[in-house]
Amino acid sequence: MVEVIFIDDNFLYQNFPLPKRLDRASLLSIIQLEQFTSIQDLLGTCLYEHMESGVSNQTLTTDEISLFKLIKYSLAMYSAKATITMLRTQAANTKKE
Numbered sequence: 001m002v003e004v005i006f007i008d009d010n011f012l013y014q015n016f017p018l019p020k021r022l023d024r025a026s027l028l029s030i031i032q033l034e035q036f037t038s039i040q041d042l043l044g045t046c047l048y049e050h051m052e053s054g055v056s057n058q059t060l061t062t063d064e065i066s067l068f069k070l071i072k073y074s075l076a077m078y079s080a081k082a083t084i085t086m087l088r089t090q091a092a093n094t095k096k097e
Contacts, residue, residue: 002032004056006039007072007079015073016080019087027083034078039071 009027012018040048051068054060060068 002036003052005032006035006055006068006075007031011072012076012079012083015076018080018083022083027079030082030086031075031079034082035075038078039075042074043071 009024
């Protein structure tokens with residue numbers, strides 16, 4: 001599925017105001033899922049696999065490193081959005097009306 005995860009939970013917490021009470025394993029699963037679906041959809045499979053290979057092998061060019069920085073922020077945004085949606089759903093399910 002994902003060879004290497006582009007960001008970790010610390011990167012997400014540093015760039016988006018999420019509550020610290022989230023389970024780390026769940027958050028990493030969301031990041032991994034968003035990377036595999038949203039980022040691959042955004043970049044296209046060929047570029048995604050090229051970037052993933054370059055990150056894994058540490059062979060990114062200067063231009064690819066600049067692109068990778070944008071990819072990381074995009075992945076953080078997609079992951080934060082998915083996390084917030086999940087938190088809202090959980091909160092809505094626990095309300096007694």
